[in-house]
Amino acid sequence: MSNIPAELRYAKSHEWVRLEHDGTAYVGISEHAQDAMGDLVYVELPEVGQTVAVADETGVVESVKAASDIYAPVSGEIIAVNEALNDTPELVNQDCYGDGWLYQIKLADKADLDGLLSAEDYAAQLEEDA
Template sequence: MSQIPSELKYVSTHEWIRMEDDGTVTIGITDHAQELLGDVVYVEVPEVETSFASGEESGVVESVKAASDIYAPLSGEVVEVNEDLADSPELVNKDPYGAGWIFRLRLTDSDELQDLMDAEAYAELCEEEA
């Protein structure tokens, strides 16, 4: 069974969201998503200062099996990307909720936070998809 940390929020496209103390959010793909992808060989991160609407394509994760789009789970502006993924894309597999994070957003609409799933709802979604 995949790890689903209870302190994070989730969306149906398998991205996780962590609220940071400075008001930004950190985003990555879930343990479940990286398990389905297999060995990650490349991560295309968005450019800093790029703005996204919720649900918009914001990057790509490529594995030995497939390529999968990453979607912005919330509307906002990219304030930081995980530069380590350029040389070590396997961090997404090894530590999807830590060193394998993908980008950080400064939100433009905090009301969207209400639409996110908690860990229990995300676990149910994963079970339904299995």
């Protein structure tokens, strides 16, 4: 069973969101997603300053055998991206909920979070897909 931290929210497309106190949020991909991809060799990140809507494409994670789009789980403005991934995409494999975060977003509408899954619901979805 893959690790699904209870304090995060999840998109059906396997991104996670961590809400910070200042109204921003970090976004990454779940352990299940990184495991399914295998060793990542490249992560394409969005541009800082870009404004995105829910489900917009905000980058790509790439392994030797697959490439998968990253969809914005919430709307808002990208305020930071994880530059370390340019040289060390394997951080996503090693620590997908920590050092392997993808980008930070300033939420346009907190209500977007309500459209996401709880850890429990996400675990149920994985169960169903299996």
